[in-house]
Amino acid sequence: MPQSLFSRMVLILLGGLILVQSISVVFHLRERDRLLFRSNSMESAQRIADTLRLLNSLPPADRHKFVAALNSPTLRISLVTPPSSQPRQSPDGANQAASFGMMLRDLLGENPPIAVTVSEMEWPARQHEVNAPYRAESIHPRQKTAFTVETHLQDGTTVSLDALPTGQAFPLPPRLLLNLLILLAAVIVLSLLAVRLATRPLNTLASAAEKLGNDINSPPLLETGPTEVRRAAHAFNTMQSRLASYIQERTRILAAMSHDLKTPITRLRLRAELLEDDELRVKFAKDLEEMESMVAATLDFMRGVDNPEPLQPMDIMALLESLQADAAEIGHEVRLQGIAAQPYPCKPTALKRCLSNLIDNAIKYGKSATVIVNDDDKQLQIHILDHGQGIPEAELERVFEPFYRLENSRSRDTGGTGLGLGIARNIAQMHGGELVLKNKAGGGLEVILTLPKPITSGSMATKTGAASNIQAKKPRM
Structure with a gap:
């Protein structure tokens, strides 16, 4: 079937x-x-x-x-x-x-x-006409x-x-065969049209469900058509509205918590500066920085799910070159290979956070990063390679879970909250793409960011001077 x-x-x-x-x-x-x-x-x-x-x-x-x-x-x-x-x-x-x-x-x-x-x-x-004389030969x-x-x-x-019946044996007239073929063609066309009309709402609902996973604030479905289709569209819109309200409420709660936590963290930081014991003061400051980093990373993770930033054409090479320059300022090496032929329509700040997290991870755990850009008509692929120890095969998917950290080379002692990769994957999925990790044959980790080209990407390719000047602050892991 x-x-x-x-x-x-x-x-x-x-x-x-x-x-x-x-x-x-x-x-x-x-x-x-x-x-x-x-x-x-x-x-x-x-x-x-x-x-x-x-x-x-x-x-x-x-x-x-x-x-x-x-x-x-x-x-x-x-x-x-x-x-x-x-x-x-x-x-x-x-x-x-x-x-x-x-x-x-x-x-x-x-x-x-x-x-x-x-x-x-x-x-x-007889071989001759019927009216001919009957002759044996x-x-x-x-x-x-x-x-x-x-x-x-x-x-x-x-x-x-x-x-012997003398009437003619009338063959099937060609017109009958033609009529049957026309009738069969009409039945096939009407069947295809009827089935298409019946299944189109299901395709629309499936497409809306896929978009919902990438953008919770996507436009609601039109509640038109037969009664069953209107009911399904209304139920889907209600579900989307409730999910959006739930995520927004959760984000507001976390934002309020972050704001409320900043005041006691600031007070604790001031009091730590008054400590006479230098060793104890350093420990207090380190714990406070870790708390502040966790709060900021949690907010970034939540904003990746509900990001109202509009799509804009982005010069990917300019973005990567800016991240390369930022890494060079603090003494880290980032190599760029390949080229993006056209600007990519994306959420610039979110995509910069995604690439920044991935490059920072490669530098932190692999000493250096190599970024390879592959651009074609269907998708944009960015490969980020490092020279570290890699990740065990069984952990390649678990590292995307919130607050999950490996206990060996990527333990908490080296920094990080366990949200960086989760934020990056959320942003990739927000753009309809995917983020995959795999270990290289010669050692190290390869991160593959795949971003599909929208159908309207050609119409969105405009001047990119303004987009390439984005200087957003890099989120901390």
Whole structure:
């Protein structure tokens, strides 16, 4: 069975309609054959009836002379008593024989004992026209369906007549085949249209659900169409509204907590400066910085889910060069390879936070970073490679979980809150992309950021001077 609902519905509808149409054609052809049989047999029945009337009107001594004259390639008359055994007939032949007998009785206007059989027999078919004189050298035997009529004349003489229907065998007219093809094409087109109209709301709902995962504030669905479609769209819009309200409320709560925590953290920082013990003062300051970093990273993680920043065309190479310059200022090495041919429509601040987190991770745990840009018509791929120890295969997905940190080379002692990769993946998914980690064969970690090209990306490619001057503060891990 096909996998898509559209294909399955088309298969069921077309299969059912073609089956019904085929049965209808079979009934039509059977009825046509019945009418053609009646039309073609009428002439034979008339000839047999006229022959019987003629034989009844002749003296018995003259009948053989007239029988010899009346014999033709389509009618053979015998006054000899036939053998008693009758050929076995098929159901169709029996029905044809009964119908032919009824026509013959109607034409005779009386009810003589008539036995009619239908059989295949060796019949001399002429090579010339029917009206030509009958000559033995002009015939050749051929198997044809014929009627054998056995009856008695008025004086009791038995007579047997073999009649071949002389009507033409009308072939199927080309117009009938053309009409059937037109009807079948119309049925196929209407079925495809009906199934498309029925499944389009499901495709729209699926697309909206995919967009919802990337942008919780995407426009609501239009509540139009049949009742069931309107109900589904209304339920989806209600769910989206509740999710957006929940996320916004959670973000506001965290923002309020962050604001409220800043005041006691600031007071604790001032009091720590008054401590006379230098070692204790350093420990206090380090703990306070870690608390402040965790609060800021948590807020960044939440903003990645609900980010109202509009899409703008961004010069990716200018962005990466600015991050490379920032790393060089503090003594770290970031190498750039490849080129982005066109500006990419994105949320500039969010994308800068994503790339900054990934490059900072590569520098922190791999000493240096190599950024490779691959740009084509379908997607933009950015590979970030480091030369560290990599990540165990079983942990490649778990490191995206909030607050999850590896205990070996990426422990808490080296810094970080366990939210950097989660923030980066949220931002990638916000743009309809994906973030994947894999270990390099020669050691180190490779981060692959894949961003799909929107259909309208060509229309969004404008001057990028302003976008390339973004100097947002790098978020702390």
